Amino acid sequence: xxxxxxxxxxxxxxxxxxxxxxxxxxxxxxxxxxxxxxxxxxxxxxxxxxxxxxxxxxxxxxxxxxxxxxxxxxxxxxxxxxxxxxxxxxxxxxxxxxxxxxxxxxxxxxxxxxxxxxxxxxxxxxxxxxxxxxxxxxxxxxxxxxxxxxxxxxxxxxxxxxxxxxxxxxxxxxxxxxxxxxxxxxxxxxxxxxxxxxxxxxxxxxxxxxxxxxxxxxxxxxxxxxxxxxxxxxxxxxxxxxxxxxxxxxxxxxxxxxxxxxxxxxxxxxxxxxxxxxxxxxxxxxxxxxxxxxxxxxxxxxxxxxxxxxxxxxxxxxxxxxxxxxxxxxxxxxxxxxxxxxx
Amino acid sequence: xxxxxxxxxxxxxxxxxxxxxxxxxxxxxxxxxxxxxxxxxxxxxxxxxxxxxxxxxxxxxxxxxxxxxxxxxxxxxxxxxxxxxxxxxxxxxxxxxxxxxxxxxxxxxxxxxxxxxxxxxxxxxxxxxxxxxxxxxxxxxxxxxxxxxxxxxxxxxxxxxxxxxxxxxxxxxxxxxxxxxxxxxxxxxxxxxxxxxxxxxxxxxxxxxxxxxxxxxxxxxxxxxxxxxxxxxxxxxxxxxxxxxxxxxxxxxxxxxxxxxxxxxxxxxxxxxxxxxxxxxxxxxxxxxxxxxxxxxxxxxxxxxxxxxxxxxxxxxxxxxxxxxxxxxxxxxxxxxxxxxxxxxxxxxxxxxxxxxxxxxxxxxxxxxxxxxxxxxxxxxxxxxxxxxxxxxxxxxxxxxxxxxxxxxxxxxxxxxxxxxxxxxxxxxxxxxxxxxxxxxxxxxxxxxxxxxxxxxxxxxxxxxxxxxxxxxxxxxxxxxxxxxxxxxxxxxxxxxxxxxxxxxxxxxxxxxxxxxxxxxxxxx
Numbered sequence: 058x059x060x061x062x063x064x065x066x067x068x069x070x071x072x073x074x075x076x077x078x079x080x081x082x083x084x085x086x087x088x089x090x091x092x093x094x095x096x097x098x099x100x101x102x103x104x105x106x107x108x109x110x111x112x113x114x115x116x117x118x119x120x121x122x123x124x125x126x127x128x129x130x131x132x133x134x135x136x137x138x139x140x141x142x143x144x145x146x147x148x149x150x151x152x153x154x155x156x157x158x159x160x161x162x163x164x165x166x167x168x169x170x171x172x173x174x175x176x177x178x179x180x181x182x183x184x185x186x187x188x189x190x191x192x193x194x195x196x197x198x199x200x201x202x203x204x205x206x207x208x209x210x211x212x213x214x215x216x217x218x219x220x221x222x223x224x225x226x227x228x229x230x231x232x233x234x235x236x237x238x239x240x241x242x243x244x245x246x247x248x249x250x251x252x253x254x255x256x257x258x259x260x261x262x263x264x265x266x267x268x269x270x271x272x273x274x275x276x277x278x279x280x281x282x283x284x285x286x287x288x289x290x291x292x293x294x295x296x297x298x299x300x301x302x303x304x305x306x307x308x309x310x311x312x313x314x315x316x317x318x319x320x321x322x323x324x325x326x327x328x329x330x331x332x333x334x335x336x337x338x339x340x341x342x343x344x345x346x347x348x349x350x351x352x353x354x355x356x357x358x359x360x361x362x363x364x365x366x367x368x369x370x371x372x373x374x375x376x377x378x379x380x381x382x383x384x385x386x387x388x389x390x391x392x393x394x395x396x397x398x399x400x
Numbered sequence: 401x402x403x404x405x406x407x408x409x410x411x412x413x414x415x416x417x418x419x420x421x422x423x424x425x426x427x428x429x430x431x432x433x434x435x436x437x438x439x440x441x442x443x444x445x446x447x448x449x450x451x452x453x454x455x456x457x458x459x460x461x462x463x464x465x466x467x468x469x470x471x472x473x474x475x476x477x478x479x480x481x482x483x484x485x486x487x488x489x490x491x492x493x494x495x496x497x498x499x500x501x502x503x504x505x506x507x508x509x510x511x512x513x514x515x516x517x518x519x520x521x522x523x524x525x526x527x528x529x530x531x532x533x534x535x536x537x538x539x540x541x542x543x544x545x546x547x548x549x550x551x552x553x554x555x556x557x558x559x560x561x562x563x564x565x566x567x568x569x570x571x572x573x574x575x576x577x578x579x580x581x582x583x584x585x586x587x588x589x590x591x592x593x594x595x596x597x598x599x600x601x602x603x604x605x606x607x608x609x610x611x612x613x614x615x616x617x618x619x620x621x622x623x624x625x626x627x628x629x630x631x632x633x634x635x636x637x638x639x640x641x642x643x644x645x646x647x648x649x650x651x652x653x654x655x656x657x658x659x660x661x662x663x664x665x666x667x668x669x670x671x672x673x674x675x676x677x678x679x680x681x682x683x684x685x686x687x688x689x690x691x692x693x694x695x696x697x698x699x700x701x702x703x704x705x706x707x708x709x710x711x712x713x714x715x716x717x718x719x720x721x722x723x724x725x726x727x728x729x730x731x732x733x734x735x736x737x738x739x740x741x742x743x744x745x746x747x748x749x750x751x752x753x754x755x756x757x758x759x760x761x762x763x764x765x766x767x768x769x770x771x772x773x774x775x776x777x778x779x780x781x782x783x784x785x786x787x788x789x790x791x792x793x794x795x796x797x798x799x800x801x802x803x804x805x806x807x808x809x810x811x812x813x814x815x816x817x818x819x820x821x822x823x824x825x826x827x828x829x830x831x832x833x834x835x836x837x838x839x840x841x842x843x844x845x846x847x848x849x850x851x852x853x854x855x856x857x858x859x860x861x862x863x864x865x866x867x868x869x870x871x872x873x874x875x876x877x878x879x880x881x882x883x884x885x886x887x888x889x890x891x892x893x894x895x896x897x898x899x900x901x902x903x904x905x906x907x908x909x910x911x912x913x914x915x916x917x918x919x920x921x922x923x924x925x
Contacts, residue, residue: 060507060841062748062827063775064428064584068834070782124780170783170835287792336787341801385802392819393422393657393796394670 070169074129076285077331080276081136084269084327088144091265092196095211096144100136102215103151107135107159114164130169134158137177137331141324141371142184143195145206145231148216150191154180174378175338181371193367194231198265201256206230235263236323237367239314248311253318262321270326277330286334289343293350294329294357295320301358319358324370328353332370338378344388345381352377417645420665422658424793425650426828428584428748430623435587435706435714440595442718443731445492449517449722450502450759451477456551457558458484463515469496472526474699476547477515486549486559490517491701491720493524505725505744505758507751514759517722528697538564538610541694548693549700549762554578554656554683555745557763560690563680564610573678575613576663577604577687579620579627580647580654583746586766588704589684591716593620593627596688597634601642603687606694608640611680616642618684619659623649651748652826656681658795670822685765705764709743710735710771725756725767737771744768747775748827782835790829790839796822800829804839807846812853815846823847 088096111131115122138154158180166172185192199205206214210221214230224230233241235257242252252258259267280286298319305313319325324332333339333353340349353373360369454460461478465471471490478488494517502514533541542561551557566572577600581589593600604616618635620628628646635642647653647662657668659681666677674681685704692698701721708714711732719728725742743750745766756767790800798819806815820843829839 059752059778060838060844061743061745061750061752061825062830062840063743063750063752063770064747065778065831065833065836066426066428068832069779069836070785070834073785073787073834121780124782128782130785168783170785284789287788337785339786341786341788341791342799389799389818390797392670392798392822393661394667394672394822395819396667 070128070130073285074133076283077133077280078129078136080280080283080285081140081273081331083275084272085140087265087269087272088140091198091200091268092144093199093206093211094208095196095206095215096139098208098212098215099139099142099144099146099151102148103135103139103155104132106152106155107131110155110159114160114168118164118168120168125169128169131159131163134163134176134180137327138180140327141177141181142192143231145194145196145211145214146191147218150184150188153187154184156180157183170337172337175332175335175374178332178371178374178378182375185366185371193233193237194227195234197230197232198257198263200264201232232257234323234367235266235318236361239318240361240367243312249314249318250311253314259321261315261317267321270321273326273330277326277334280330280334286330287343287346289346290333290339290350290353291329293347294333294354295325297351297354298325298358299354301355305358305362313362319361323361323368325357328357328370328374332374333377338374338381340377340381340384340388342385342388342390344390345384348384348388349377349381352380417643417663418665419645419647420662422653422661422795423797424791424795424828425652425658426793426831427649428651428831430649431585431708432587432590432623435585435708435716436590436594436626438713438715440591440704440716440718441731443720443723443728445519445521445523445720446723446727447519448497448724449491449494449519449720450514450724451488451491451517451722452502452504452512452514452759452761453478453488454512455488455557455721455761455763456486457556458482458486460513461485461488461549463499463513465496465499465515467496467499470494470520471496471517472524474528474697474701475526476699477517480546484559484562485546486551486561487547487699488515489549489699489701490515490526491722492517492519493522494519503755503758505751505753505761505764509754514722530697531694533606533609533694541606541610545690545693547699550686550689550693551700551762552683553685553689553703553762553765554654555749555763555765557761560682560686563682564607566611566675566680571678572611572613572675572680574615574617574664574680575604575608575611576660576674576679576681577616577618577684578654578656578659578681579618579624579631579684580659581624582621582649582651582654583748583750583766584651585708585768586706586746587708588706588716588765590624590627591706592685592688592704593624594630597627597630598637599691600631600684600687601634601638602695603689603691604642605638605640606690607680607682607687613680616640617663618642618644619647619653619663620644621649621653622646651828652795652824655795655824655826657824670819700762703760703762703764705760706766707732707769708766709769710737710739710774711769712736719760719764721762722759725753725758725760725764728760729756729767729769732769735769735771737773739769740772740775741770742767743770748831749825778838779836781837784835784837787834789832789834793828793832795826795828796824798823800839800843803846804837804842807842810849812846812850816850820846820850 112122115125158176162174162176162179163172213219238257261267299316302316302319306315340346356373357369360372459482462481463478465477472493475490476487477490480487497518498516501511503511545561550560579589579593608616631644652658660679668674669676689700702718704716704718706716713733742753742756744753786801802818823843825840827840
């Protein structure tokens, strides 16, 4: 029998996921502008692969395929993973990543709503550990690249590994990321000030990538205004990352990069607004979200500066995912009538 | 504290008050204006009135009329039984045609005892005795309200006289009249305030006297400007200070706890009552009913209710208690779409009616006729993605996504730890859920399972107690018997002689009888 309430808001998981994808579009446009159209190929490939895997997993689990496929969660995972790895990576890289994201991290854990870990970040972590070489060959900004890859060239490279004849080799189209550069150059005892004079760096972050980071932030603000996310996790993440990097920067500016460099590079903005805010695998209480976000910010910094990987967002998110249930348990807000009367 | 209003008297009416916020809340489409276009109409007297003896929270009233008896309008037909109970009255004059089980508007769909009265069409009143409340003390007034069948019309139908007994003097500083009416579609309180503002405040005067409340506040949502104006006008003509507080329209601000929070900033403690924070809350319709009961001698035999939704002419009616709902629905001139069901109450907290062959009761504030167009069947429920829109919407500050998880996995201990029983079932969580999960149904399930377990536990405890008592009794009896035997054994020598004497006497009697028999047998032969 039906019981009250008999009305509901016109909203759905699909609408939420569509809005998340909408929020990513400005950054994707900038991506194409600065790094060429390869990202469009990897996004398309990721979308098709993710939907196929999702459908297969739903069929195996005996669930209705259409409503679950339409929820859009697989597409969001696909896009986030595609945006987290090099756009010119070989086709199988994203396929392997999505297998771990969709099949292992999501469906083996019980499907939508039951995954402990952020699926896209599981995919990313597996890839960076297993295939570090293709995972660090990022497309050069068009302003620096020795050769420009058009749509067909990019497809030919992604699917067949064949570069256009006019290019001299992989180095002509790819480069290390700003964080990677920072890391290697610091080991060579160069100062941060010297390093950031290198061409890969832009005004505050990386050449081109700083604009994309800004647009991720813009998309995040849109999601906040559209009430897709609350402010807690991004603000806590960004504040914690800025604070900890600021403290180290003040202690030794020659060896520690500026807070704005940390915020504008790597996965910081994508992570703060689109990945750490994944509700399924994150903390849910207001205080819990602050702790969760701050934890990711701090861990990201620690992994970047003293860890073995140039960026730390993915591992920071996964580590905090583990802590989310515990954080929630200890940050339950006071229920009405249990607060005592202060006024 | 909030004392600033108490002595400043009439200026206080225009004083702006700091309002507070409760967490969350939702803004469903109101649909209220459709039923406020026409004035309250008096519904005609039906041929048959089916009056349940239990329309209130507490003990059912006890019938005191018999089948075939003629009753007058306003006559008591069932007396209040025990403390938490009120009397029931004949809504019109006529003949009692049955005292039997009848289906009631209740989610269980169960039947209960109803007194059926066949109207004689005369609508002849019993003797009414208007009273000047100042001539009675609070206790006598309470008895009067009990006999007048006054229960809260806001939905809970709790006997009002009990709430008007503050126990400790000065416990209630504020009498809060609730004109929030936050549920969509319903407009009966709105219309009552528009048309009967003076009566409402006249009732408030009595309640204020009974509670010895310092302040009288009427809380009204800002989507009812006409009602606000009417109440403000009535307040200026009233000889005690009344403050009309306009609060933002936000469901469920008409919930007593939420309104108290909005107006006073205080939270009613969990498991406590509003009087714990010095506030007594009554629905505006109840205040009007109290005015009718005391100043006019009219018991609660009718109420104003909204008939709306899938009907051609939505409207408010003053309806006699016991009128079959179908009769009231018939007054709204048919349905634009095919009827898919009926709700008693609003779309957020109302109950689904199995049929409208049930009487209007004191709790019936609205009959909402459904169509698939107005109330489409809910879409397929998707898994919870822990987006916490429910927590953002919850006016009780709960974490509905956690409660759902615990209820679904039958983890009732955890659900209680997360304060399941502070859930007021307002439906905000289900309303905002993007996965369309019927969350409230899960909480109702968990609550009833916990209640069932506690009942089982109670009866198991009871059975164990009885068993243990029985064992103890058997043991005690055994011991007593043994003691008795032991006593007997000690007392034996004395009793033996007595026994012997008795035996001797018996033997002698037998001998005598034999001798008598011998002589008698010889005689006739």
